[in-house]
Amino acid sequence: TQRAQVNPQVSFRKPNGKRRIKSAKELILHCTIKPHDLEEWNVSFDSLLKSPAGRFVFRVFLESEIADENLKFWLACEDLKNTTKQKRIEKRIQDIYDTYINVYSPHEVNIDYKMRENIVDQLKDKVDVSIFTEAQHQIYTLMHRDSYPRFLSSSLTAEITKEVMEQNQRAEDLNTKPDRSFEFISCC
Numbered sequence: 542t543q544r545a546q547v548n549p550q551v552s553f554r555k556p557n558g559k560r561r562i563k564s565a566k567e568l569i570l571h572c573t574i575k576p577h578d579l580e581e582w583n584v585s586f587d588s589l590l591k592s593p594a595g596r597f598v599f600r601v602f603l604e605s606e607i608a609d610e611n612l613k614f615w616l617a618c619e620d621l622k623n624t625t626k627q628k629r630i631e632k633r634i635q636d637i638y639d640t641y642i643n644v645y646s647p648h649e650v651n652i653d654y655k656m657r658e659n660i661v662d663q664l665k666d667k668v669d670v671s672i673f674t675e676a677q678h679q680i681y682t683l684m685h686r687d688s689y690p691r692f693l694s695s696s697l698t699a700e701i702t703k704e705v706m707e708q709n710q711r712a713e714d715l716n717t718k719p720d721r722s723f724e725f726i727s728c729c
Contacts, residue, residue, distance in 0.1 A: 562601060565700035572597045574705050583693060586685045590615075598701060602692045603684075610648040611680050611688065614641040618677040622670050631668050638664065642676070651683065652676045 562568045572594035581588040582595050589595040596612065603609040614637070621633045641650045642660055656676055663672050692698055 565697055566704050568598065568601055568697075569701060569704050569708075574598070574701065576705060576709050579702055579705060586689045589689070589692075598698075599688075599692060602695060602697055603688060605697070606688065606691070608688060610641060610650055611684050613648065614650045615677055615680050615684070617641065618673045621673065624670065630670060634664070634668055634670075634672055637673060642673075650676070650680055652679050 562571070574594050578592060578594060582592070589599055596616070600609055600612050603612050617633070617637050617640070621630065621637065624630050624633055638660070640646055640648050642652070642657060643649065644657070656679065660672060660676060
């Protein structure tokens with residue numbers, strides 16, 4: 542199979558969907574990325590997912606591949622795990638089902654038929670925060686094995702790395718220049 546490459550000049554929709562990000566340079570204006578972040582993301586998928594900036598950049602990449610529903614589903618499941626009130630749990634479970642599991646959803650995630658049927662059966666019997674655990678794990682594995690390697694080798698990631706390193710170098714250059722702001726120059 543061919544690997545999709547992301548052109549950093551392609552327009553990307555911001556995760557809130559309101560407007561498109563037109564370049565990697567514009568993308569890094571929406572979040573703070575340090576060189577050590579890039580290093581961590583390069584060696585650990587979990588580091589990428591734990592970082593708000595990492596999730597933002599990964600989501601933009603996934604949008605370019607029309608696969609952002611995977612990350613959105615995974616995040617919705619994480620949010621569900623942190624929900625404590627039963628009424629909210631029930632509402633979030635129904636929202637996740639309607640948005641990502643239902644076969645008629647425009648954001649349906651790619652899980653196997655048996656798992657989907659198991660979720661439908663569980664919805665009839667019980668409603669608790671563990672209902673999507675297996676599906677979340679399957680989507681995590683899909684992103685880790687499939688999307689993450691493409692993200693790392695994408696032109697978007699290369700362009701972001703270049704921009705972050707250039708910004709870092711400019712900042713270092715400013716810090717190493719002598720401070721001349723209070724230098725008095727005599728002229729007579």
